[in-house]
Amino acid sequence: MKMSAGVEWAVHCCVVLSQADGPVPTARLAELHGVSRTYLAKHLQQLSRAGLVRSTEGRDGGYVLTKAAAEVSLLEIVKAVDGPEPAFRCTEIRQNGPLASPPEACRKACGVARAMAAAEQAWRSSLAGVSVAELAAGVTEDSGPETFVGLREWLAEG
Amino acid sequence: MKMSAGVEWAVHCCVVLSQADGPVPTARLAELHGVSRTYLAKHLQQLSRAGLVRSTEGRDGGYVLTKAAAEVSLLEIVKAVDGPEPAFRCTEIRQNGPLASPPEACRKACGVARAMAAAEQAWRSSLAGVSVAELAAGVTEDSGPETFVGLREWLAEG
DNA sequence: TTAACGTGGATAGTTTCTATCCACGATAGT
DNA sequence: ACTATCGTGGATAGAAACTATCCACGTTAA
Numbered sequence A, B: 001m002k003m004s005a006g007v008e009w010a011v012h013c014c015v016v017l018s019q020a021d022g023p024v025p026t027a028r029l030a031e032l033h034g035v036s037r038t039y040l041a042k043h044l045q046q047l048s049r050a051g052l053v054r055s056t057e058g059r060d061g062g063y064v065l066t067k068a069a070a071e072v073s074l075l076e077i078v079k080a081v082d083g084p085e086p087a088f089r090c091t092e093i094r095q096n097g098p099l100a101s102p103p104e105a106c107r108k109a110c111g112v113a114r115a116m117a118a119a120e121q122a123w124r125s126s127l128a129g130v131s132v133a134e135l136a137a138g139v140t141e142d143s144g145p146e147t148f149v150g151l152r153e154w155l156a157e158g
Numbered sequence C: 001t002t003a004a005c006g007t008g009g010a011t012a013g014t015t016t017c018t019a020t021c022c023a024c025g026a027t028a029g030t
Numbered sequence D: 001a002c003t004a005t006c007g008t009g010g011a012t013a014g015a016a017a018c019t020a021t022c023c024a025c026g027t028t029a030a
Helices: A006-017 A026-033 A037-049 A074-082 A111-128 A132-143 A146-157 B006-019 B026-033 B037-049 B074-082 B111-128 B132-143 B146-157
Strands: A053-056 A062-065 B053-056 B062-065
Touching: A006 A026, A006 A037, A006 A062, A006 A074, A006 A132, A006 B111, A026 A037, A026 A062, A026 A146, A037 A053, A037 A062, A037 A074, A074 A111, A074 A132, A074 B111, A111 B006, A111 B074, A111 B111, A111 B132, A132 A146, A132 B111, B006 B026, B006 B037, B006 B062, B006 B074, B006 B132, B006 B146, B026 B037, B026 B062, B026 B146, B037 B053, B037 B062, B037 B074, B074 B111, B074 B132, B132 B146
Parallel strands: none
Antiparallel strands: A053 A062, B053 B062
């Protein structure tokens, strides 16, 4: 069970966007993170379609966060890039074979599916409790307050 | 992000094994659940390697649970079949690009990785809290107490 | 007019998942 | 001994998803 690597890129991009003064183009984000420009573009488009970022086309365009960083949760980014489908997909195998449960006994989800859904809900709740603002604060703590100052300068240089 | 479909098969097999009186062969489990016999065999081997089930080779052989059903958690089955690796893999992109964090600032996992790890831990804790015995009890509740009686009869018929 | 920039489609390589088959050794009954 | 049953591991192959690239197009500001 693994998550798309694009999620990591997208999250870091959101943290950067939370510190930017204006639109940041794909090429800048890709160079900053040392990742493929064309592929990152796909992930940013996913964020855009999900409404997490707003794009400005044309010259001096780029991406900005749609909401305040404190209002953007990790869960939203994960869902936007990795998809909203649950990891566990019940195929109702209890309705297969010679001892199949009759359909009328299967109105409720089966116990296995319920347990899996509860676990995924716990996972989502945890992700929902972390905002881009908190992640940005973590960077400041780990790498020092000058980190984002340097970032803003580098973004302005472009 | 999705889990192997084999997890569902393996969990249902464990529930069945918790109700069996003796070793149950792969062919029987596959027929019961209406799934591929040869592919299910692979998943049962994963359970075997993980120590969750014990195999008996030769005639009248098959699989039995190694531990009491109450001692086997959903998490163990998921880890055995789907692998123990975390879904989120940090590639340390903070160490990439022109503004890379210096290695000495990266002794701790980055904030993104920490948040993802916490969410996965919540997921694992939830799965660890569910046992095969509880899942079996759920079946009895949903489908009635005669369900497993019929199952044992069908297994004995073979 | 031009250069910068996001968008969507087409395409292809790589990996993982799903599935099957077979040779092999082990076991219990005949 | 012989045979049918049964798990094991390897080899193999098709399907699906992930990763990545390129291009044509429309938009925008200088």
